[in-house]
Amino acid sequence: MDSLADRLAAVQAGVADAAARAGRDAAELTTVVVTKFHPAQLVRDLHALGVRDFGESRHQEAQPKAAELADLDGVTWHFIGQLQSKKAKQVASYADLIHSFDREALVGPLAGSRVFIQVNLTDDPDRGGAAPQELERLAALAAEGGLDVLGLMAVAPLGEEPRAAFARVRELSERLVRTAPAATALSMGMSGDYADAILEGATHLRIGTAITGNRPVKG
Numbered sequence: 195m196d197s198l199a200d201r202l203a204a205v206q207a208g209v210a211d212a213a214a215r216a217g218r219d220a221a222e223l224t225t226v227v228v229t230k231f232h233p234a235q236l237v238r239d240l241h242a243l244g245v246r247d248f249g250e251s252r253h254q255e256a257q258p259k260a261a262e263l264a265d266l267d268g269v270t271w272h273f274i275g276q277l278q279s280k281k282a283k284q285v286a287s288y289a290d291l292i293h294s295f296d297r298e299a300l301v302g303p304l305a306g307s308r309v310f311i312q313v314n315l316t317d318d319p320d321r322g323g324a325a326p327q328e329l330e331r332l333a334a335l336a337a338e339g340g341l342d343v344l345g346l347m348a349v350a351p352l353g354e355e356p357r358a359a360f361a362r363v364r365e366l367s368e369r370l371v372r373t374a375p376a377a378t379a380l381s382m383g384m385s386g387d388y389a390d391a392i393l394e395g396a397t398h399l400r401i402g403t404a405i406t407g408n409r410p411v412k413g
């Protein structure tokens with residue numbers, strides 16, 4: 195179990211298994227393979243194995259990678275990292291989906307984009323993400339500003355059972371859809387906790403190391 199193809203197959207089997215346990219259709223789940231810190235060639239190798247959804251978290255890395263890989267067919271780029279306000283418009287130029295919309299200052303730069311609202315499940319404001327009580331207001335501002343809000347994104351905090359954290363996101367989502375009925379998607383679940391996320395209703399999984407292997411040390 196050491197090749198890229200083996201690891202990808204193992205995660206696909208894990209996703210299918212969790213979906214079956216949740217009574218859900220695995221075909222309704224999107225697995226975004228997170229390729230941050232890896233060379234463009236890894237994206238090519240994954241594309242050859244059938245992967246089409248790729249996640250990147252740093253603009254300075256994602257922009258040249260997306261440009262270098264523009265010849266690949268049918269790729270959807272997901273931007274999953276914290277967004278600097280002054281870089282957001284550039285990110286929107288190559289990212290098909292942005293998982294980290296989290297504040298009013300990003301409405302203008304991201305006009306026309308498809309976004310998830312990232313919710314911060316910790317008490318630390320530096321973690322990225324909006325506070326839970328901000329979600330309705332942000333969704334309304336986003337809609338007015340011409341963003342297409344798909345739903346919520348979250349990272350399970352350290353020190354909390356992931357399943358409990360994802361259950362909290364599911365509750366926030368149930369509340370949000372009362373005022374933003376189209377915002378039903380849930381981007382949650384990483385290498386270590388994707389099965390829990392699927393059990394709590396995730397629609398978009400962001401999985402890196404379980405598929406790619408360890409990330410190269412950042413330079």
Ligand SMILES: *Cc1c(COP(=O)(O)O)cnc(C)c1O
Nearest residue numbers: 228251274384385400401402403
């Ligand atoms: C890196 C990253 C992931 C993937 O994490 P793994 O543990 O490697 O699966 C998912 N989401 C975000 C926001 C990330 O930054």
